[in-house]
Amino acid sequence: MKKRNNHQWAAALLLGFFLISNASASVVAIIDSGTDMLHQDIAPKAWVNPGEIARNDRDEDGNGYQDDVHGWNFAEGNSEVIDYSYLGTLTQDIRRFFDIQTLSFLGQATEEDIAWARAKVQDQEFIKQISIYGNFMHGTHVGGIAVRENDEAQLLAVKLIPTEVKLPFNVQPREDKGVGMWLLKQALTQLAKQQMLQLEEIAAYVGSHKADVANGSFGTGWPQARMIVETLGKTFMKDITKEEVDEATKGFLDALIREGKMMVAAAPKTLFVFASGNDGLDNDQFPTSPTNIQADNVISVAATLDRQIIAPFSNFGVKEVDVAAPGVGIESAVPGNEYLKVSGTSQAAPFVAGVASIIKDANPGLTPGEMKKIIMETVDLKDFLKGKVKSNGIVNENRALRAADLSKTVAINRAIEMSRLEIADIVIENKASLGSLSNDLKGFVLPLPNSFIIKQ
Helix, strand or coil, X not given: CCCCCHHHHHHXXXXXXXXCCCCCCCEEEEEXXXXXXXXXXXXXXXXXXXXXXXXCCCCCCCCCCCCCCCEEECCCCECCCCCHHHCCCCCHHHHHHHHHHHHHHXXXXXXXXXXXXXXXXXXXXXXXXXXXXXXXXXXXXXXXXXXXXXXCCEEEEEECCCCCCCCCCCCCCECCHHHHHHHHHHXXXXXXXXXXXXXXXXXXXXXXXXXXXXXXXXXXXXXXXHHHHHHHHHHHECCCCHHHHHHHHHHHHHHHHHHHXXXXXXXXXXXXXXXXXXXXXXXXXXXXXXXXXXXXXXXXXXXXXXXXXXXXXXXXXXXXXXXXXXXXXXXXXXXXXXXXXXXXXXXXXXXXXXXXXXXXXXXXXXXXXXXXXXXXXCCEECHHHCCCXXXXXXXXXXXHHHHHHHCCCCCHHHHHHHHHHHCCXXXXXXXXXXXXXXCCCCCCCCCCCCCCCCCC
């Protein structure tokens, strides 16, 4: 008999408590780097697979995912949706760094704070530590936001992001530059297909478990894609120009987005909520995957500081990004029953996923496209978001909920119209001081986690 650690026994006991969970409540899948299903904020809302018996090494429901009681780890191919061996990696320095980061966005960081944080940014050992911890806590932080305002929601955990991925290529650089460039493009296309095949499998998985909403606070932005291209370019070519790197980067991201349409098509009854990216770039000009996938069941989210300005790190795009939501200094759960304030479009996306789950519970008959329509057309219109996001606004959860409730008895368009008349814009009671946003720490937000982690 296999030995079970304390966390495993606790998870098994949780199953007994949660088998009576409300089957009609919305299911929210968190596709991320792992979720602590034992956290006090998440455990009461943990999704439980009714077709599985916990930890008996069998696949009772015959779906090919043995013991997937709370979800599945696609990174390592097992049912462990988080690696608890990383508990204890939240140091005081990491906590202080995130605190200073929030204060810097609010213009409240002292010169001493900024000097300390600036030194930490130059410390490669610290960057390694915060990157590892950031990856470990990310899915739990995101999950905590997504289900915070919905007591009935059920959180299904999907681990996508592994600790390290090495690119599967080992060839000799080509003397013939034309051949080398052709091979590079072929390799990038194959890489895109491989990732999206995995994401298609994940989408089919969450769809089979009837997830109403799937949050994806992960992705590959222009800077990350460019790094991949530069690394592979050195493999296939003796030298590669900036123009060639840009061309290949655009082709790689276009391939990811093109192939990604199969992903969202694999779960047509699920609304995918994607973070727009943390590179401060225009996604219309510099594509980001998967958030640039255009489909009725996809919504892309930018981040704001409260409801006052678009966050300086947030990606945007009047064609490619749909709405905005708060994403600065958001406190949420992290593994081990702890909490942390973190900033990013990773935090804005689950805010919208949470709103989507609430409106789905208000009217279970809503399709993903109708949920998206309600969210986008009940926003608070903001001048600072004109030309930045498609809806020109920031999500108004109260108005969206009212529209969803009204949609049970009237047409969607009429429900939205009535909700706009009944529910006022959300008022900012305590406006933040934004006077020091020009300091050089404002842009230091970790990029979205992605599957293409390259060891330099």
